[in-house]
Amino acid sequence: MSERSEAGGVRTAPAIELIGATKRFRTPSGALHTAVRDLDLTVAQGEFVAVVGPTGCGKSTTLTLVSGLEEPTEGDVRVYGEPVRGIGAEVGFVFQQDAVFPWRTVLSNVMAGPRFRGVPAAEARERARDWLGRVGLAAFEDRYPHQLSGGMRKRVALAQTFVNDPTILLMDEPFSALDVQTRALMSDQLLELWAGTSSSRNAASVVFVTHDLDEAIALADRVVVMTAGPATVKEIFTVDLPRPRTVEAVRLEPRFVELYREIWASLGEEVRITRERGAGRAA
């Protein structure tokens, strides 16, 4: 049996397990659409896994199964060895869209999560300020989201997520709306924040969905290639590049280029299948 951190024990189960997970949705016409099919994936505690796959194949649906927002139609989804039931307190999300409250200041946005979880205001404020410092926004705590750049808003979103001390981070194309340079800086910042959790008992495990194979290799310990929809795991590649990494430097390593070529051979085939099926066709 897995032990929970509240008991102070060491958890032995993997952070995430999807075992034969299948998800079918009923479409507006009443037909059943399979988004995820018989998917097996295990994410170890403290591991950073990137998920790549053709557009519409079922990557986001896979994340929603882990988050507890959706239940699998068949199969099991477990977090620390326990079946997922509803949204777990240990799970943090970062999506493509900003999840900031526009009417609240930066500080108030970052405090919102801990306050919602019952942390007293003074402590929540202290924790929020600590995280705003770590993401380089200490001087901006009184600003409103519309007064920030896209990259700064993303940093607020990261602070908002990490302040809740999640041990599972689900990230769905979190940086895709950013320009290339800001994106690289954000990726480095994410790697730093994630590495900062590794010395603690609650090392964070990350599942990072992206369309960008460069980003996937630069960030992850393993890259999971999904099939054309319905999504299932096609192949998993171990990224044997040393850490700490910075995304701009790691891209120049010969091993990076080799990995890119190997993974693209697998991913490109699925992208072609999806294209041949034609945009918008339901599988």
Ligand SMILES: Nc1ncnc2c1ncn2[C@@H]1O[C@H](COP(=O)(O)OP(=O)(O)OP(=O)(O)O)[C@@H](O)[C@H]1O
């Ligand atoms: N709630 C839902 N009801 C019906 N169909 C859904 C629902 N959610 C997702 N789908 C369908 O499931 C399939 C997979 O969608 P999903 O968003 O998981 O793909 P994705 O790989 O994340 O896509 P993208 O790469 O474009 O972001 C799509 O065909 C989508 O239309």
